[in-house]
Amino acid sequence: MDILLERKSVRKYTDEDVKKEDLDYILLAAMSAPTARNTRCYSFIVVKDKETHQKIAAVHRAAQMILQAPLAILVVGDQNIAYKKYLPQDCAAATQNILLAAAAKGYGSVWCGVYSDEERSEAIEKLFNLPENIKAFSLVVVGKSADNNLPKNGWQPEKIKYEAWK
Template identity: 45%
Template sequence: MSFICKRRSIRKYQEKEVEQEKVLELLKAAMCAPSAWNQQPWHFIVIRDRIKKQQIAEVHPYAKMVAQAPVCIIVCCDLSLVKSEKFWPQDCSAATENILIRATELGLGSVWCGVYPDEERINGLKKLFSLPKNIIPFSVIAIGYPAEEPKPVEKFKPERIHYEGW
């Protein structure tokens, strides 16, 4: 629970590489996410190249911090693995959230930059990375050692809890 509550969107990073072992830990966490019908429709693109990260920042208007992050991960859906078209966005959301929480646990900072369902962002990333037709980019996650430490915010609102009905 402490890592869930401590997790914050980090948009500034130290100039320090993220170890490959930690990137693999993030990807393992992503692949532990729940998935409707156990379809596990995800693929992940790991980007370290500065030029490619800058290009992502140019394609996605709210992902400028990716250019300064040591690494980013693009969570994608492979439509050829989808058994239920209604639920793959939930599967990819769960994988994305697992990355964010595990990053916090590993002492890393991260931020989720939404791609799906914005057609312009989807098409921009598909073109930038020459993605096959069946691959849909879902999210971009900037990751690095934090150069900022936003304070945790209390988000629990008991007035939004209902029992046995509204």
């Protein structure tokens, strides 16, 4: 399987757990992403608690799949240590590595957006008791896929320009 081309958002899960060694690999991959000035401003909160999953679902309309999944990883960034305004880019790179590492280990996942949505960010930051400088970036739901949707974002030659826009 070509991990990069086959990755897709998974929104249905079995109740099978994510193995500890696979979770560690996924988190190591997250920490191996590029980060501006190597500040490594991210941290990761692994959430397995079902009650917390319900609380997340109550404040994040587009993250209902968490109710069936074994775990989610909340990606957060520390704005006191991020370089300039690169916190979202650092956290996005880490988030993408989580998706790809999960696929590499045979799991499905989906990136649920938090950052940039003021209402969601506030609710999630409150739920996880985050200090003022720690910003919630994304919530990545991970588990064994029960979703038979197909990868959808293939080759689009019209997206490619050479040398300049025209």
